Amino acid sequence: MTFAADRLTRAWTPPNFISSVIGSVDHKQIGLRYIVTALIFFCEAGMAGMVARIQLSRPGIDFVSPSHYDEIFTFHGTVAIFLFATPIVLGGFGNYLVPLMLGTRDMAFPRLNAFSYWIYLFSGILLYGSFFTGSTPDTGWFAYAPLSGPQYSPGLNLDFWGLGLVFLGISTTVSGGNFIVTIFRLRAPGMSINRMPLFVWGILVTSFAVLFALPSLSLAALLLEFDRLGGTSFFDPTRGGSVLLWQHLFWVFGHPEVYIMFLPAVGIVSTIITTFSQTRVVGYLILVLASVSIAFLSFGVWVHHMFATGLPPVALNFFAAAGMVISIPSGLQFFAWIATLWKGNILWRTPLLFILGFVFTLLIGGLTGVMVSVVPFDFQVTDTQFIVAHLHYVLVGGVVMPLFAGLYYWIPKMTGKMMGESLGKWNFWLFFIGVQLAFFPMHITGMMGMPRRVYTYMSTPGLDTMNMIETVGAFMQLVAVLIFIVNFAKSMLFGEEAGNNPWNAGTLEWATQSPPEDYNFRKIPIVRSRDPLWTELEESAAIAEPTAGVEREIYQTTALAAKPEALIRMPGESYLPFLAALSIALLFVGVLLGVLPLTIAAAVCGFAVFGAWFWPEPEASEVTP
Amino acid sequence: MTKRPILRIATIVLVVLATGLATACTGEYNPKSNQANDIASLWWVMLILACAVFAVVIGLAAWALFRPRKGPSTMDKPRSQFAFLLVGGAVIPLLILAAVFGYSLDVMGHTGSDQSGQLVVHVTGHQWWYDVEYPQQSVSATNVMYLPAHRQVKIILNSADVIHSFWVPELNGKTDIIPGVTNHLYITDPQPGTYIGHCAEFCGIGHTAMQIKVVVESQDAFDRWVANQGGKSQ
Numbered sequence: 120m121t122f123a124a125d126r127l128t129r130a131w132t133p134p135n136f137i138s139s140v141i142g143s144v145d146h147k148q149i150g151l152r153y154i155v156t157a158l159i160f161f162c163e164a165g166m167a168g169m170v171a172r173i174q175l176s177r178p179g180i181d182f183v184s185p186s187h188y189d190e191i192f193t194f195h196g197t198v199a200i201f202l203f204a205t206p207i208v209l210g211g212f213g214n215y216l217v218p219l220m221l222g223t224r225d226m227a228f229p230r231l232n233a234f235s236y237w238i239y240l241f242s243g244i245l246l247y248g249s250f251f252t253g254s255t256p257d258t259g260w261f262a263y264a265p266l267s268g269p270q271y272s273p274g275l276n277l278d279f280w281g282l283g284l285v286f287l288g289i290s291t292t293v294s295g296g297n298f299i300v301t302i303f304r305l306r307a308p309g310m311s312i313n314r315m316p317l318f319v320w321g322i323l324v325t326s327f328a329v330l331f332a333l334p335s336l337s338l339a340a341l342l343l344e345f346d347r348l349g350g351t352s353f354f355d356p357t358r359g360g361s362v363l364l365w366q367h368l369f370w371v372f373g374h375p376e377v378y379i380m381f382l383p384a385v386g387i388v389s390t391i392i393t394t395f396s397q398t399r400v401v402g403y404l405i406l407v408l409a410s411v412s413i414a415f416l417s418f419g420v421w422v423h424h425m426f427a428t429g430l431p432p433v434a435l436n437f438f439a440a441a442g443m444v445i446s447i448p449s450g451l452q453f454f455a456w457i458a459t460l461w462k463g464n465i466l467w468r469t470p471l472l473f474i475l476g477f478v479f480t481l482l483i484g485g486l487t488g489v490m491v492s493v494v495p496f497d498f499q500v501t502d503t504q505f506i507v508a509h510l511h512y513v514l515v516g517g518v519v520m521p522l523f524a525g526l527y528y529w530i531p532k533m534t535g536k537m538m539g540e541s542l543g544k545w546n547f548w549l550f551f552i553g554v555q556l557a558f559f560p561m562h563i564t565g566m567m568g569m570p571r572r573v574y575t576y577m578s579t580p581g582l583d584t585m586n587m588i589e590t591v592g593a594f595m596q597l598v599a600v601l602i603f604i605v606n607f608a609k610s611m612l613f614g615e616e617a618g619n620n621p622w623n624a625g626t627l628e629w630a631t632q633s634p635p636e637d638y639n640f641r642k643i644p645i646v647r648s649r650d651p652l653w654t655e656l657e658e659s660a661a662i663a664e665p666t667a668g669v670e671r672e673i674y675q676t677t678a679l680a681a682k683p684e685a686l687i688r689m690p691g692e693s694y695l696p697f698l699a700a701l702s703i704a705l706l707f708v709g710v711l712l713g714v715l716p717l718t719i720a721a722a723v724c725g726f727a728v729f730g731a732w733f734w735p736e737p738e739a740s741e742v743t744p
Numbered sequence: 745m746t747k748r749p750i751l752r753i754a755t756i757v758l759v760v761l762a763t764g765l766a767t768a769c770t771g772e773y774n775p776k777s778n779q780a781n782d783i784a785s786l787w788w789v790m791l792i793l794a795c796a797v798f799a800v801v802i803g804l805a806a807w808a809l810f811r812p813r814k815g816p817s818t819m820d821k822p823r824s825q826f827a828f829l830l831v832g833g834a835v836i837p838l839l840i841l842a843a844v845f846g847y848s849l850d851v852m853g854h855t856g857s858d859q860s861g862q863l864v865v866h867v868t869g870h871q872w873w874y875d876v877e878y879p880q881q882s883v884s885a886t887n888v889m890y891l892p893a894h895r896q897v898k899i900i901l902n903s904a905d906v907i908h909s910f911w912v913p914e915l916n917g918k919t920d921i922i923p924g925v926t927n928h929l930y931i932t933d934p935q936p937g938t939y940i941g942h943c944a945e946f947c948g949i950g951h952t953a954m955q956i957k958v959v960v961e962s963q964d965a966f967d968r969w970v971a972n973q974g975g976k977s978q
């Protein structure tokens with residue numbers, strides 16, 4: 120037993136400190152890095168939101184100048200969507216949890232995974248770089264042409280934005296592909312596709328959505344850069360271009376993007392509701408099919424965001440109907456969760472509170488979502504504060520609250536220490552009430568006629584009060600986040616030991632130590648049900664032969680039934696992903712600043728690094744058992 | 745532990761709903777034309793339906809959480825689970841959505857159409873002002889639009905630079921003003937009054953200040969204004 124563990128440790132633990140920092144390919148390391156980086160971006164986006172809220176707290180004040188205000192809301196949206204929400208659900212929670220939940224030792228392509236993180240980090244720095252050059256993007260996270268074109272936004276600011284997104288797109292696409300292969304081929308023996316945890320389903324569906332949606336954004340951003348740097352006129356109507364082309368391309372990506380953030384969060388919700396009801400989930404198949412159909416439908420509703428652009432009524436009504444149909448699978452999810460809570464015995468702990476906050480908040484966001492899919496009503500409220508309210512109910516309620524729940528739920532696994540329950544309750548109630556106060560009144564100010572993206576408004580009794588309440592709510596959220604940080608620090612210093620499975624959960628990640636060893640599982644489990652830890656996987660029962668343990672090896676299993684078919688040799692620590700990402704980053708900087716020598720040097724380095732990466736290994740990398 | 749959360753949740757639900765309804769009822773949203781009236785009635789119907797759905801779902805969730813846990817629950821049987829999901833998650837939402845969609849098609853049906861004797865106004869959006877022209881009267885104005893009450897107006901929208909939007913909350917929903925595209929909207933039977941319209945599509949640093957004043961007055965007053973501007977009356 121200890122002998123096998125020693126061999127596993129020798130095979131899977133990085134040889135020295137530098138290789139464990141720069142060269143790490145461990146999915147848990149990469150996942151944690153994603154989570155920490157994304158949470159830093161969350162704080163940045165939150166601070167930008169706070170500045171905007173202070174500016175709007177009273178009418179006619181000058182806390183920031185109008186031009187700064189434009190930069191701030193652009194920064195808030197861009198960072199929150201691209202650098203926080205998407206990376207934390209996929210790269211963060213996905214990376215950390217998927218291999219653990221599948222009962223394997225790593226992702227299918229560990230070096231590609233490291234590469235994906237470095238690209239994400241560098242593209243975040245690149246988008247930030249715009250601050251130091253004094254030209255910050257200021258046309259909103261949607262960057263509508265022609266305002267974002269060369270004529271109305273000269274300077275480098277929009278190039279930072281456009282190239283930064285193309286660059287970031289590489290990272291997200293690569294992770295999407297990596298998840299799909301991992302989920303189809305690396306599940307523990309016996310984990311047939313109908314026994315896969317619901318969170319993994321969320322990541323799988325999202326990964327497919329990423330692969331189909333992102334090309335549209337990358338294309339849009341590339342065409343914009345051709346217009347800006349190359350003098351083409353894709354989006355310039357005075358020279359035969361079309362400004363609506365930008366909106367179509369952007370929203371073909373943008374609408375699925377909402378669900379790319381949301382579907383993994385739905386997976387977190389299903390997981391936590393199952394654990395804290397201590398019963399098997401009701402309607403597993405319906406929950407899976409709901410996620411799949413939401414992802415499909417989300418590609419058919421992009422015109423949602425373009426109702427007021429003067430498209431013909433027949434088209435509008437088609438997209439309105441398609442948009443409404445999405446609420447059917449969402450409704451089924453809600454009722455499956457309620458039925459699970461109903462059937463089970465409730466464990467009142469902080470993660471569940473955040474999930475209940477999610478149910479309450481997302482329900483309101485969903486109902487206003489149906490309202491804005493009704494075309495004539497959308498004419499009235501689109502581009503007003505009503506939409507700001509709706510999207511924050513959906514994204515804060517539907518993504519941030521499940522993320523907090525997920526952090527409270529899985530931090531004991533990640534650090535081995537429990538989070539404090541009473542601080543957790545304070546965190547929840549302040550955040551929950553803060554969200555309602557900050558965003559609910561925006562529905563009303565929108566109905567009263569207050570547009571979006573304005574830095575001030577005319578003083579009227581109703582507007583003044585509502586805006587002040589919103590700012591107070593924003594401060595409550597700030598305090599809640601500070602409490603989270605205090606709670607985390609306290610848990611790291613004096614937290615109670617978590618043990619392997621503090622919540623008595625049913626999925627495989629809780630079979631590992633907290634925090635898990637570098638190799639995750641001492642013995643690879645054999646799975647016979649959806650909640651293996653609740654049924655047969657107690658102590659000695661049903662464990663596959665351990666892999667030899669001299670080299671890094673994992674089981675490859677069949678896509679549907681998860682029958683073992685091969686042992687795959689996995690790569691160890693490598694500096695190549697870091698170097699590859701760095702060369703691409705320098706290449707982008709070279710293009711952006713127009714420095715030819717840097718561009719050429721970076722391109723040459725990039726070729727060399729990828730050459731080394733793809734150089735054929737001297738020996739066969741697959742061994743059949 | 746069981747008593748306190750339910751009270752808190754109930755209090756929050758009530759406070760949120762009450763403030764929302766109260767403010768909506770104070771009449772800050774005042775429809776003053778046929779199109780705006782249609783949108784307003786659609787809004788009230790949807791608001792009532794949404795409150796009902798909200799109350800039912802939150803009520804079910806509260807019951808699921810706080811129900812007395814003695815003996816077996818009705819939700820243990822797969823058949824009752826299936827019925828619960830099917831009826832609550834699919835059948836009832838489908839009926840409500842079909843009704844709302846049908847109603848919205850009806851409203852879409854009377855947004856207005858070209859008719860004889862309607863007033864035509866050309867609006868051109870600029871960074872950051874509105875140019876308002878009356879081709880039938882050969883007069884023009886800047887950032888202000890005079891309209892005769894109780895007639896139908898067709899507003900034709902073009903942009904000189906970036907995307908803007910034309911939106912007077914009391915008179916109709918908004919229509920974007922897009923370079924390279926000609927859009928239009930109708931306002932039928934506007935009531936007399938002075939209304940402020942905001943540009944609603946972010947158009948650069950002057951977006952916040954980009955507003956248009958719409959003055960709806962009697963036909964006589966409108967004709968006098970046209971004559972004062974040196975235009976021809978119809």
Ligand SMILES: [Cu+2]
Pocket residue numbers: 869872907908909943944945946947951954
């Ligand atoms: Cu404008």
